[in-house]
Structures are given as C-alpha cells and as structure tokens.
Amino acid sequence: xxxxxxGTHSAGKPVFTASSGRLAAVPQLRTLDQQGLLTTAHVRxxxxxxxxxxxxxxxxxxxxxxxxxxxxxxxxxxTVTPEMRRLLVLWGxxxxxxxxxxxxxxxxxxxxxxxxxLTTIHRALRRDLTPGDRAGLAHGExxxxxxxVFGKRPAEHRNxxxxxxxxxxxxxxxxxxxxxxxxxxxxxDCARKVIMGVxxxxxxxxxxxxxxxxxxALDRSEPFGPAGGLPGLVRVDRGKEFLCTTVSSxxxxxxxxxxxxxxxxxxxxxxxxxxxxxxxxMLFVSMPRYVHGQRLTGGRTADPxxxxxxxxxxxxxxxxxxxxxxxxxxxxxxxxCTPIEAWRSxxxxxxxxxxxxxxxFGLEDxxxxxxxxxxGVQWRNRxxxxxxxxxxxxxxxxxxxxxxxxxxxxxxxxxxxxxGTAVLAEAASEDQIREVRKARTAKARRLxxxxxxxxxxxxxxxxxxxxxxxxxxxxxxxxxxxEAELCESAATDLRRANPDYMPHQPVPDGWARPTPPxxxxxxxxxxxENA
Numbered sequence: 001x002x003x004x005x006x007g008t009h010s011a012g013k014p015v016f017t018a019s020s021g022r023l024a025a026v027p028q029l030r031t032l033d034q035q036g037l038l039t040t041a042h043v044r045x046x047x048x049x050x051x052x053x054x055x056x057x058x059x060x061x062x063x064x065x066x067x068x069x070x071x072x073x074x075x076x077x078x079t080v081t082p083e084m085r086r087l088l089v090l091w092g093x094x095x096x097x098x099x100x101x102x103x104x105x106x107x108x109x110x111x112x113x114x115x116x117x118l119t120t121i122h123r124a125l126r127r128d129l130t131p132g133d134r135a136g137l138a139h140g141e142x143x144x145x146x147x148x149v150f151g152k153r154p155a156e157h158r159n160x161x162x163x164x165x166x167x168x169x170x171x172x173x174x175x176x177x178x179x180x181x182x183x184x185x186x187x188x189d190c191a192r193k194v195i196m197g198v199x200x201x202x203x204x205x206x207x208x209x210x211x212x213x214x215x216x217a218l219d220r221s222e223p224f225g226p227a228g229g230l231p232g233l234v235r236v237d238r239g240k241e242f243l244c245t246t247v248s249s250x251x252x253x254x255x256x257x258x259x260x261x262x263x264x265x266x267x268x269x270x271x272x273x274x275x276x277x278x279x280x281x282m283l284f285v286s287m288p289r290y291v292h293g294q295r296l297t298g299g300r301t302a303d304p305x306x307x308x309x310x311x312x313x314x315x316x317x318x319x320x321x322x323x324x325x326x327x328x329x330x331x332x333x334x335x336x337c338t339p340i341e342a343w344r345s346x347x348x349x350x351x352x353x354x355x356x357x358x359x360x361f362g363l364e365d366x367x368x369x370x371x372x373x374x375x376g377v378q379w380r381n382r383x384x385x386x387x388x389x390x391x392x393x394x395x396x397x398x399x400x401x402x403x404x405x406x407x408x409x410x411x412x413x414x415x416x417x418x419x420g421t422a423v424l425a426e427a428a429s430e431d432q433i434r435e436v437r438k439a440r441t442a443k444a445r446r447l448x449x450x451x452x453x454x455x456x457x458x459x460x461x462x463x464x465x466x467x468x469x470x471x472x473x474x475x476x477x478x479x480x481x482x483e484a485e486l487c488e489s490a491a492t493d494l495r496r497a498n499p500d501y502m503p504h505q506p507v508p509d510g511w512a513r514p515t516p517p518x519x520x521x522x523x524x525x526x527x528x529e530n531a
C-alpha cells in the first residue's frame with residue numbers, strides 16, 4: 001500500500017467517520033497545540049484521514065481550546081421512552097396509533113410535553129430499538145427471538161450426544177373408528193444426523209414410548225443397526241416423560257447422563273428441532289388429512305371427505321421415511337454423505353449394551369417378592385401364568401414390567417436371574433375389548449350431546465349495536481309461551497318429587513258439574529229472600 005492510500009480503505013474511502021475521526025484526532029491535536037508543536041501539516045494529515053476539510057479540522061481545534069471538549073456537542077433529540085414501549089405493545093407495534101394516542105393525551109392535558117411528528121417517532125424507533133426489539137413489541141417473544149444470534153456447538157464424534165423429543169403429527173389418522181393425531185418420539189445423533197430410534201403412539205406419549213425409542217436406539221442388531229450403542233449424554237427439554245424416574249434410572253445404570261435443558265429453548269437442541277421441521281416438510285405435508293393444509297374461503301378444506309390413513313399405514317410410511325433419511329438423504333452438514341455413511345466412516349469406538357441387559361431395559365420393579373402358586377404369580381390382583389412355571393410352585397420370585405403394559409410381566413428369581421415371561425391368565429378377547437370400547441364411546445358421546453344441549457340453553461344472544469347503548473337480548477318470548485314453559489317446568493318438578501303424580505285432565509263436556517259454592521239460592525231468588 002502506498003503512502004497516498006494510508007488511513008483509507010482499498011476502495012479509497014476514509015477509515016474513520018466524522019464523529020469517530022474527531023474523537024481519535026482532536027485529543028492528539030490539542031496536545032500538540034498546548035505544546036506549541038501544532039502545524040498545518042498535522043491538520044492536513046488528519047483532514048485527509050477522516051475525509052474532512054482542513055477548515056473543519058481547524059474548527060475542531062478552536063472548539064477544543066475554548067471548551068476543552070473533543071467531540072461534537074450533543075443535540076437534544078426525541079428518544080423512545082418506557083411509556084412508548086408500553087404503547088407499542090398495546091397497539092401491536094403500530095407507530096401511527098401510538099402517535100395518535102400521544103396527541104390525544106397532550107390535548108387532554110396541557111402539562112404534557114409537545115408530541116413530535118410521526119416522522120420523528122419513526123426515526124427514533126429505528127435508532128433506539130433493534131429489529132428484534134421492534135418485532136418483539138409488535139408480535140411477542142417468538143418474533144423477537146427470530147432476530148437473535150445463536151452459537152453453534154463444535155463438531156463432535158458419533159454417539160457424543162443425542163437429542164430426544166416428542167412431536168405431535170399434524171395428520172389425522174384412523175385409530176379404532178376415530179380420527180386422532182399420533183405422536184412420534186425419537187432420538188437423533190447430533191454429529192452424524194442418524195435417527196437412532198423412533199416410537200409412535202396414537203395418543204400423547206408417556207414413559208413407555210421413550211423407553212421403546214431408547215431401546216431401539218441402543219440396539220445395534222438387525223433390524224435396528226448398525227447405528228446404536230451408548231451415547232455420551234442425552235439432551236431433552238424438560239419433558240416429564242424423559243425426566244421420569246424410570247428413564248433416568250434406565251440410562252443412569254449405563255452411566256449416561258440426561259441433560260435437562262431450559263423450557264422453551266429450541267435453539268439448545270437444534271438438531272432434533274431441525275428433524276421435526278424436516279419430517280413435516282418432506283413427509284407429513286403430502287399425507288391426507290394434513291391439518292395445516294391450504295384452506296378455502298371460510299376455512300374449509302378443498303376435500304372435506306378426503307379418506308384418512310389408518311394408524312398402521314401411517315406408521316409404515318413413517319418408518320420408510322426414517323430408513324430413507326438414514327440411508328439415502330444427504331444433509332448439507334455431512335458434505336455429500338448419508339447419515340449411515342458418515343456413521344460408518346467415523347472411527348470413534350462404540351460402547352455396546354450387553355444383550356442380556358438390553359432384553360430387560362426399562363423394566364419397573366415395585367420391590368416386592370411373590371410366590372408361584374397353582375394359579376401362577378399374582379400381580380396387581382391378577383394372575384399371570386406361563387409354561388415354564390410347571391413344577392415351580394412355592395418358589396419366591398420378583399416381578400418386573402414395562403410401564404403401561406399389563407398383559408405380560410417378566411419374572412426373576414431373588415438373585416436377579418431371569419426366569420421367563422408370564423401372560424395374563426384371564427385376558428379378554430379382542431371382540432370383547434372392542435365391544436367394551438364401543439360402549440364407553442357411546443356413553444361419552446351421549447354425555448357430550450347432553451352438555452352441548454345444556455350449553456345452548458344457557459347461551460344468551462344480544463342485538464348488534466352501533467352506539468354505546470345497553471345490550472338488548474334477542475329472541476322475543478310471548479306471554480303465552482312463557483306461561484306454558486313455566487307450567488311445563490312446574491309439572492316436571494312435581495313428577496320428579498312424586499313419580500306417581502298425574503296432572504288433572506279437562507272435564508268432558510257430558511259430565512254433570514257441581515253448583516259453584518258462591519251461588520246459594522235458587523234461580524230467580526232475590527238477595528233479600530235468600531238473606
């Protein structure tokens with residue numbers, strides 16, 4: 001770089017702005033001036049460096065001599081106040097509405113300061129508020145967070161960290177004659193982007209879904225392998241199913257810590273969040289009954305009678321997509337490799353789980369001992385039997401089970417040795433279970449209909465108004481209709497109090513009627529004769 005370009009960019013622009021150049025140069029010029037060493041050459045050099053004229057730089061020196069101030073005098077200008085921030089929240093970030101509100105307040109109270117112009121308010125908002133602040137005041141925390149800057153964790157090896165999460169699938173599928181949105185529970189390796197394990201439930205998941213996905217993730221044998229083994233840690237976001245005692249103890253037994261991330265912090269587990277977004281954009285959006293699909297006028301779908309997938313068909317499509325993601329998809333972060341290829345090429349040693357421990361992963365134990373009898377093993381007031389129990393009468397055993405699975409149990413001896421599986425002795429058939437569920441559904445629908453009918457009776461409708469007048473109820477009721485409804489209500493109350501009550505019926509026309517009690521004399525008698 002030549003001497004003529006010193007202090008400037010390669011494009012010829014000054015390195016310093018007017019304000020920053022003044023702050024940098026004036027103290028040095030003032031020191032030279034006080035020592036009597038200031039020359040025109042010094043002023044010319046500073047003027048060229050900051051992109052200002054020599055006259056301007058000399059004026060800076062004169063002002064510094066007179067006031068001792070090295071920077072420009074600050075001008076009084078309008079700034080965003082806390083009250084303006086509150087008004088921006090109130091009006092959803094609308095600066096024009098805030099300006100009108102301030103003007104109305106100034107007109108009502110002469111003691112308030114003058115309101116600046118709308119242009120001045122816009123200039124202050126752009127100067128004093130960041131784009132994130134403006135978005136947050138208008139639309140809330142989620143909008144503000146979109147302008148934040150997040151760091152990226154350094155690249156790691158396979159199985160260094162997993163992330164787990166639940167996702168409510170935005171697709172309605174048939175689950176036993178009802179439409180429901182299933183849930184997906186899965187784990188992904190943060191370094192190689194391999195989906196390690198997945199479990200699907202037709203309802204909100206519990207700890208059994210977490211254990212099922214974890215067992216699939218830990219297992220390296222077919223059909224779950226080759227990815228698997230023990231991770232260094234597992235990150236979750238305060239989900240109660242992930243943090244329950246069963247899951248923590250199951251992973252803690254293998255010295256795998258569960259990292260509890262702060263709530264509402266998706267940026268701290270970006271890998272699983274990216275997977276949640278990818279599966280919706282790549283798979284769910286193309287499925288029938290996608291709840292976030294395009295809508296017609298009035299919110300109607302283009303095909304309201306679109307047939308929905310069965311739960312089994314949905315699970316099959318999801319597992320095919322998971323296989324495609326692991327074996328064919330090429331994420332940008334992997335440099336053209338598929339997740340499985342990146343996994344295989346990673347030389348990091350793996351920690352495998354022994355098969356005998358994996359077979360009983362996630363089982364719960366109430367700590368009690370039981371005895372095998374002629375009816376089997378009693379657990380939760382039910383009896384469980386198995387062929388291997390023959391000849392084992394009187395042996396004391398321990399029972400373990402999967403959460404929410406009561407059709408079978410796992411039986412161990414008191415030394416921890418595995419004896420075998422036992423099944424519920426008197427399990428109902430599938431047809432019986434189906435009929436019971438239908439009866440429960442019918443009762444629930446009847447109660448729901450009764451509650452909706454009662455809600456319609458309580459609903460009050462009022463006339464639309466264009467001026468601030470008291471509300472007027474709609475639905476005119478005549479006097480005769482009111483009396484009829486009250487009579488019917490009274491008769492209903494009497495029937496409830498006395499089921500044998502029968503209301504009086506009108507007297508037939510041919511029946512003889514008694515003389516009214518207020519008529520004592522015969523026809524034609526005068527009052528004096530009757531006295």
